[in-house]
């Protein structure tokens with residue numbers, strides 16, 4: 019009996035005691051390689067996220083891989099449009115083990131075809147603020163209006179942004195107020211409201 023119990027305990031430790039490991043890296047471009055790191059408890063999946071943004075006036079592609087909680091895995095393909103040419107498109111894949119080695123998220127194609135909907139628009143980095151009467155026309159499958167305030171901290175670097183615009187519903191499914199942390203980048207979302215985009219007047 020003791021031997022059997024001992025064997026069962028060993029089996030248990032060998033299977034469920036296995037920590038999750040994820041590759042961790044962040045880079046410009048669409049590929050990066052990093053070391054495998056042990057995820058913290060509560061971070062139950064690896065993520066690979068690629069994005070293209072035009073927030074600083076030029077087009078930047080970024081990739082990040084790391085450990086997250088699977089509660090943020092819903093987004094998949096997203097598109098956000100803050101007006102004045104400021105846009106973000108992204109694709110995320112959550113995976114564990116072998117699946118992460120073959121997963122290759124692709125940045126969703128750029129769609130410029132407007133869809134007849136509109137949202138209040140703004141992308142402001144503190145201390146700038148939003149111009150209240152700006153609007154943006156939604157493109158592609160963007161059907162929701164996001165109004166978000168987020169403070170991003172990386173080491174001693176702190177940026178506060180206000181982001182309003184057209185987004186795909188997938189963005190709204192994932193975003194909620196609170197703190198998240200990945201690869202030492204700490205994001206604190208202090209406001210996140212989504213409403214259905216209205217039709218152009």
Ligand SMILES: *[C@@H]1O[C@H](CO)[C@@H](O)[C@H](O)[C@H]1NC(C)=O
Pocket residue numbers: 058059060061085086087088090197198199200
């Ligand atoms: C797990 O990852 C998320 C990001 O999805 C982070 O916000 C959270 O703090 C992490 N949880 C733990 C317990 O490390």
